[in-house]
Amino acid sequence: MSICDSISVEESSGITFLQVDNAFATSRISLFGAHVLSFVPKSDNVDRLWLSPHAFLNGERPIRGGIPICWPWFADNHGREKGELPAHGFLRTQTWQIQSSEDTEAGTRIVLTPNFSRGEGFEYDCQVSYEILVGEQLSVTLKTENTGIVPFTFNAALHSYFAVESIGKTEITGIEGEYKDKLEDWAIKPTPSPYVFSGETDRIHQHAAPDVTIDVENTALTRVTSMGHDSIVVWNPWQGAASIADMDAFGYRHMLCIETSVTNGVTIEPDHAHSITQIVTPL
Template identity: 30%
Template sequence: DHQMSKPETTTLRGELPGVKLAGSTGATAEVYTHGAHLASWKTADGVEQLFVSSDVVFKPPKAIRGGVPICFPQFSDFGPLGQHGFARNDTWEVTARTPTSVQMTLRSTPASKEKWPHDFVCVYEVMLGAGNHLKTTMSVTNAGTEPMTFTTALHTYFRCDDALAAKVTGLKGASYLDSLDGRVRREEVGDFVAFAGEVDRIYLSTSDALAVEDVAGSRSIRITKRNLPDAVVWNPWIEKSKATGDLGDDDYKKFVCVEVAAIETPVTLPAGERWECEQVLECVKHA
């Protein structure tokens, strides 16, 4: 076995282990080994860009409510597994790190193969970039002898000063499945998606340049995605926030989710092949 010592973890909020990244400009990020869950990203000015529930529960295997849960190998109920698969519920191994980046790895186990009968290696990397950039890459390798098929999403909760004034741009002209109406297919005709009620839509084959405009906070987050054709836009609104135990009753006002994803066309990976995707976030301040 290789003699390299295992990278150290530290104890993060909720008394769970993880890694804290720090950029030279003052930006920080926190990634839990539980779910390889990116739960904090602060830009150089110290402002938190991700939302975590006011009623968050840190009790593995329960997924952390907020930040960037990884949906793998299944998005939502698109398949036989439990909601969103199991990657967000499992403990990942820290396999590499620098002061500004961390790589975590999840491998198939006998237990995972009881749920999903495939040998796989999933590698997720979080990197603090120059300026107000944060990059995440994920690769999936089929380590078995049969093809395997999966759907996936990075379920990012973007913090907003006021979600009721927020807009998501870059989706005009895209088709979407409306999950609040039996996943009927519609076309986005608006210049932006706004939030005046519950929204739960799977936008298909979208532009790779999207943005969350936090109008009340005078800032926007630009989203650039690669190899993730779809994008889910979600806000639970009043009743679902109240009904969700680990979400504060007023939390719906504090975030919107834009989840870059591969859903409509699942990824089919032949034996021995590797698939990779990427999401880059950039915070832009408005005067």
């Protein structure tokens, strides 16, 4: 298959990387996990995504940072004992294939597919594709199509790590209602206002916010637009980062996860499909 002009291909430590460079932005994508690692708009040359300096980039384990794909379950919500199946599913540890790529007026469009979408813990017939558009915005869409004869239910997330200069000076807007707090045995709490950070955060917001804005030092940096989701997950490990093997002990100061998620389950009938989309817009 031919690759469009804005993409160059690199091989390193057994992983194939796509380097996108067009009139609007640059981006680096790992075919291991269909993992977008960076998005740098040429308008300000500021990477909107955070990648751990200790991330494994050799295929040994999922990549810490960028935009990991969670599918067909979120976290350990797979119906079995914790650890019996891989957290966040089995797409993020596969090598994906390029189905198509093209240079368009809006930017570079890439469509990727996994080697398999049926595995232990999810034994249904379906087809998964991932469309990436690198332009003035970064748009990623995960599409799941039911190709079988029975309906199935799944969860998913675009587990994006956003770069911030200082988490202590970061505020997000756009989320309302209540959230489930993982750190307090899933207690239901109201969304804080202002939404700032002073400690470990692990929340599933039940409000499917269409737009969340990241402000750093009262300056709008990034807007995160979501579609096809039922919740927004917000996560920062704070000092718990010291116990994460592929994360610097102080890395939490410069990242914030805002995840376009399906955590309450979506059911797809035969011959139907469902997509979740996240659009990252520099402000």
